[in-house]
Amino acid sequence: MDKIKVELPFATLLPDFIYQFLSAEQVDKAIFTCLELEDVRDALIDASEPELKEIKDFLSVIEDSTQEEAEDEEENEDPDDIIISKESGLENMMEEVDAEFDEIDDENYHKYTPGELKYIFEKIIYNIDLVYNYCLKLTGVPLTLSIGFRLVDDDEFREASLAVDFLHMEEKPDTAEEAFVVPMKNHLVSDDIVARAYFFYEPEYKRFYKKQFDEIADLITLKGFVGENGEGPRPEFH
Structure with missing residues (x-):
């Protein structure tokens, strides 16, 4: 299994x-998604x-802003734009419908910013025992x-994702095939829950991804690193 060059x-x-x-400059800033946050929002309703208030507030803002955008789009829609003439034929009609669904x-x-993702991951990890149990239920x-990016x-643009798994200590993680693992010395995020992280990519372009991951890894500095071995005080669990 491949690993990136940074060990947490x-x-x-x-x-x-x-x-x-x-x-990092190697990452396209146009789009960062995390659809599973919708499940977290639903689980915490x-x-x-x-x-958990800050998490709920953050995720409810996402829901409200998405709803407002959809309502604004509906209000501004020209009725003439959705009329499909008989002459256009079934094939053209289906193409237009597919395009509309893609747009929706x-x-x-x-779409998140790096700062928003840092914030919500901090809040979730800070309260991981509660969040984990609600989501599991x-x-x-x-x-x-x-996180999609x-x-x-x-x-040249290539799709990738960073998956962060949260597991109880007795649970065994799935084998991550065709992924770059984020190495960690200590996987605990609470007394009972561990976290693991993997980068998934398009296997046929592995050389491209490895080059990009290596370049980004060389730039990363984390506050927990002290010395070559990354030794430092262990953060308190919350």
Whole structure:
């Protein structure tokens, strides 16, 4: 299994790692997605713990902004634009319908900034025991958050994703085939839950991804690193 060239001393440094990685010039700044945050939002709808308020507020803003954009688009829509003439034929009609659905899908994807992702990952990790249990109750599976992004080199763009798995200590992680692992010395994010992170990519362009990952890894500095071995004080669990 391939590994990137940065080893995190603690999994609790993942938010800083995510921020620095996505801020690198090799990463296209046009789009960062994390659709699983919608599951987190749904899982926490009825949660009453005050420590989850900031997470709920952040995710509700996403929902509200997406809804407002959809309503504005509907209000500004010209009725003439959605009339399909009989002469256009079934094939043209289906092409237009497909295009409209693609546009709707694009609008409903909330695009994040590196700072927003750092913030929400920090809040989730800070309250991981509560968030994990609520999400497990909703979905029936361990929590995974996957950030979609694009790498760029000159005019070449390639899709990739960073998946962060949260597991109870007794749970075994799935084997990550065709992925670059983010090495960590300490995977714990609480007394009972560990985190693991993987970069998934298009296998036929592995050389491209490795080059980009290596270049970004050389630029990353994390506050938990002290000395060559990355030794430092262990952050407190929350």
